[in-house]
Amino acid sequence: MKILQVSSEAVPFAKTGGLADVAGALPVALERLGEEVIAILPRYKTIDDSKFKITRVKENLSYSVIGQNIKVYFIENEKYFNRLGLYQDKTGDYPDNLERFSYFCKRTLELLKELKFSPDIVHCHDWQSALIPLYLETVYKRDSFYKKIKSIFTIHNIGYQGLFPKEEYPKLGLDWSLFNMETLEFYGKINLLKGGIVFSDIINTVSNAYSKEIQTKEFGFGMEGILNRRKTDVFGILNGLDYSIWNPETDKFIVKDYSAAELDGKAENKEELQKVCSLPVKKEVPLVGIVSRLAEQKGFDILADALELICKMDLQLVILGTGDLKYHVLLENAVKKYPKVISLHLKFDDQLAHKIYAGSDMFLMPSKYEPCGLGQLISFKYGTIPIVFKTGGLADTVNKDNGFVLEHYTKNDLIKSIQEATGAFKNKKKWLALINNAMQYNFSWEESAKKYIKLYDKAKSK
Numbered sequence: 001m002k003i004l005q006v007s008s009e010a011v012p013f014a015k016t017g018g019l020a021d022v023a024g025a026l027p028v029a030l031e032r033l034g035e036e037v038i039a040i041l042p043r044y045k046t047i048d049d050s051k052f053k054i055t056r057v058k059e060n061l062s063y064s065v066i067g068q069n070i071k072v073y074f075i076e077n078e079k080y081f082n083r084l085g086l087y088q089d090k091t092g093d094y095p096d097n098l099e100r101f102s103y104f105c106k107r108t109l110e111l112l113k114e115l116k117f118s119p120d121i122v123h124c125h126d127w128q129s130a131l132i133p134l135y136l137e138t139v140y141k142r143d144s145f146y147k148k149i150k151s152i153f154t155i156h157n158i159g160y161q162g163l164f165p166k167e168e169y170p171k172l173g174l175d176w177s178l179f180n181m182e183t184l185e186f187y188g189k190i191n192l193l194k195g196g197i198v199f200s201d202i203i204n205t206v207s208n209a210y211s212k213e214i215q216t217k218e219f220g221f222g223m224e225g226i227l228n229r230r231k232t233d234v235f236g237i238l239n240g241l242d243y244s245i246w247n248p249e250t251d252k253f254i255v256k257d258y259s260a261a262e263l264d265g266k267a268e269n270k271e272e273l274q275k276v277c278s279l280p281v282k283k284e285v286p287l288v289g290i291v292s293r294l295a296e297q298k299g300f301d302i303l304a305d306a307l308e309l310i311c312k313m314d315l316q317l318v319i320l321g322t323g324d325l326k327y328h329v330l331l332e333n334a335v336k337k338y339p340k341v342i343s344l345h346l347k348f349d350d351q352l353a354h355k356i357y358a359g360s361d362m363f364l365m366p367s368k369y370e371p372c373g374l375g376q377l378i379s380f381k382y383g384t385i386p387i388v389f390k391t392g393g394l395a396d397t398v399n400k401d402n403g404f405v406l407e408h409y410t411k412n413d414l415i416k417s418i419q420e421a422t423g424a425f426k427n428k429k430k431w432l433a434l435i436n437n438a439m440q441y442n443f444s445w446e447e448s449a450k451k452y453i454k455l456y457d458k459a460k461s462k
């Protein structure tokens with residue numbers, strides 16, 4: 001099968017979040033399964049020749065190679081992409097994002113013709129490439145080159161929809177008849193994500209539970225109606241984890257490698273983490289790790305309410321993250337009050353993240369909603385027991401055999417779950433059984449890619 005992956009970011013070239021991990025890893029996994037894949041990305045200023053081997057094709061077009069032979073083409077445009085940020089700068093979103101990404105979508109489709117690459121499947125991700133399914137069904141409909149192409153649209157987080165003022169509509173090059181409630185309009189604004197949902201052949205999200213949740217008022221961010229109407233075309237496929245990066249047996253950032261069979265190294269990592277974090281070095285005190293964006297979505301509202309009580313429990317808390325200023329302030333104040341309990345790191349630090357996954361006994365991730373979640377999957381591999389709220393990808397992966405699950409998104413349930421976990425920690429046999437279970441799970445990209453191939457087949461038969 002010939003597959004085109006279109007996204008606005010992909011590892012290793014440009015990343016702001018989980019989308020980049022998927023867009024970088026899925027093509028490689030598909031290639032390993034024998035599929036023919038190319039990818040297309042915008043050429044941001046940060047993607048430069050000094051970091052990557054980049055070959056020029058012609059003016060405004062270059063490529064690099066990932067996997068064995070996957071060409072990742074970069075669409076260049078001085079005006080739109082030659083800037084440091086992907087979507088925003090310090091002052092907020094770039095005001096011309098609609099122009100930038102509608103250009104990206106159109107140019108992508110034209111490029112296929114220039115490259116003489118006619119894919120069976122165009123796989124689009126999030127609002128930045130959501131116009132592609134729509135353009136295929138409208139502007140390019142009558143062009144025979146595009147006739148057989150089927151589209152898949154993956155929603156990585158429905159909270160981000162690409163909303164723009166109606167006044168910008170002419171820039172899309174579309175007939176005004178498409179600006180209505182059934183297609184691109186959302187309460188008087190242009191909603192690009194909605195266009196992707198309406199016009200793609202198949203829609204999917206990054207976990208089964210989230211694919212159902214987004215069809216409800218509580219989690220749909222206004223898209224529940226339109227998704228419900230297409231519910232037989234909506235699927236969920238859990239993201240994989242890159243075990244070449246996240247593996248305690250080979251991790252170059254941790255003080256001692258370990259495995260399920262050789263668990264002793266984990267205790268050394270805990271000791272190291274306590275030292276690095278200036279916490280009392282105590283084996284018997286449960287150490288709870290958090291690596292997260294500091295945002296309400298990640299559970300920081302209930303965590304803020306519960307923090308005082310949590311700090312009075314017999315535990316230690318290492319927090320690594322950046323995000324909302326109000327949580328920075330709140331946590332800084334808590335550290336002042338409980339310096340022997342909390343160690344706070346308000347930054348993005350990949351190395352420390354690895355140390356936290358390896359050295360903690362538990363990983364706290366009580367997200368309010370979670371499309372897939374990587375933190376809990378990484379924790380499993382490191383024998384670090386997750387404590388999560390029952391939502392989205394967390395509900396699909398964490399259960400009583402490998403972690404602790406809050407039934408309700410409340411401060412009380414959060415405290416109860418932490419108490420349960422610290423109680424279980426004292427029972428060495430029970431705790432070891434949990435660790436052993438957790439470390440057995442395999443969320444490799446190979447499994448996810450096989451499911452994507454089935455979805456592509458489904459789209460092809462449409």
Ligand code: ADP
Binds near residue numbers: 018291292347372
């Ligand atoms: P998100 O919604 O932020 O994409 P995920 O759980 O899917 O949440 O993925 C977050 C990823 O980013 C994880 O690999 C996590 O370890 C990492 N991460 C988050 N915050 C930090 C940080 N401050 N420093 C290092 N890594 C971080």
